């Protein structure tokens with residue numbers, strides 16, 4: 491679909507069924523990077539096939555990593571380097587708008603024998619990276635900003651970085667800490683990372699630590715205030731690495747179960763998932779839905795929903811799905827402590843407020859919160875999606891009302907979920923509710 495397309499979703503009478511969500515974006519890009527650095531060959535299964543992953547794969551190939559992909563791009567066999575990256579040629583790596591490629595590669599390449607320029611889509615040049623660069627410079631990194639101070643594009647002259655103590659400001663993005671953690675085994679000597687500010691999106695650090703451990707590197711976590719990576723550790727292939735289903739992608743289907751009056755089961759994730767976004771189901775339960783858990787799935791059945799007032803900093807991506815689920819709840823919903831929505835694929839606080847108002851909702855956009863009070867009846871609206879996959883996906887839920895909804899540029903879901911609308915239609919009755927304009 492071109493970015494001039496739009497998709498009108500007709501009202502859905504009911505939802506029910508089972509959806510198996512594709513592999514996690516966050517786990518896929520972590521596992522690809524660590525498999526590339528590890529000694530040994532790693533077979534990655536259930537890899538996500540989406541733009542963000544393709545940018546990482548392309549960069550790794552440019553960096554000399556050999557890998558083979560299955561025809562559907564969900565199985566990848568990576569021949570690990572067993573060392574840092576090395577390239578005699580100066581390289582330019584285009585990373586789209588993939589934060590989970592840009593940030594971790596910035597750190598790993600700063601500690602490698604390479605000369606690279608990291609570039610991305612226009613929006614990537616508006617997404618901050620200065621806190622990460624500041625930390626890497628404390629360890630001796632040679633990084634320059636090619637346009638604006640604190641933002642990509644970056645030029646990196648990689649080198650052996652020093653161990654010792656560094657500090658990282660975690661108040662804008664957890665990805666800066668993730669990046670330094672994953673690169674730490676490439677530094678000379680033990681590294682202690684001290685956190686400055688309030689660490690946001692903390693569950694993503696658990697994903698990082700768990701993935702590092704699976705590749706043989708252990709980190710001492712001092713109550714999320716400091717992290718120690720002992721010296722002499724190197725990444726080792728675990729042989730096989732299966733990527734869990736994406737818990738953020740699951741949120742749209744779980745919300746449909748809560749809203750649509752039927753029961754929706756999402757497989758590929760479950761009670762033992764390492765991803766923090768599974769806690770999204772707890773919020774649905776607080777709103778009044780019935781949630782059943784197993785190790786292999788999460789299942790949600792609808793019920794009368796009540797608005798909630800919650801700090802959702804720990805589930806920043808799935809929190810957007812609460813904002814549109816709120817359209818079907820009685821009373822006001824407040825989502826708090828989400829300031830860093832403003833530096834993601836778009837200024838999500840302003841974009842969500844703008845689009846929710848189009849539907850007739852009463853919305854308050856605060857500096858770090860949003861409140862949503864639904865109207866008696868939703869209006870039909872053409873939802874702008876700001877090249878933000880999650881806006882396109884969370885507003886699909888409006889189709890569960892009595893009102894059609896038009897999603898502009900639905901193809902923007904390709905960042906993490908290329909066939910989202912086809913999967914969504916699969917749980918909607920009647921199934922012919924999706925009609926491309």
Ligand SMILES: O=C(O)C1=C[C@@H](OP(=O)(O)O)[C@@H](O)[C@H](O)C1
Pocket residue numbers: 515516517589590662663664665668690691694806807830
């Ligand atoms: O580490 C990760 O995989 C991610 C961390 C989060 O970003 P922030 O830490 O910037 O909130 C999240 O929004 C993003 O989709 C993926």
Ligand SMILES: C=C(OP(=O)(O)O)C(=O)O
Pocket residue numbers: 587588589590807834835880906
């Ligand atoms: C913020 C997101 O992605 P990233 O930061 O990894 O680009 C997201 O997927 O919502």
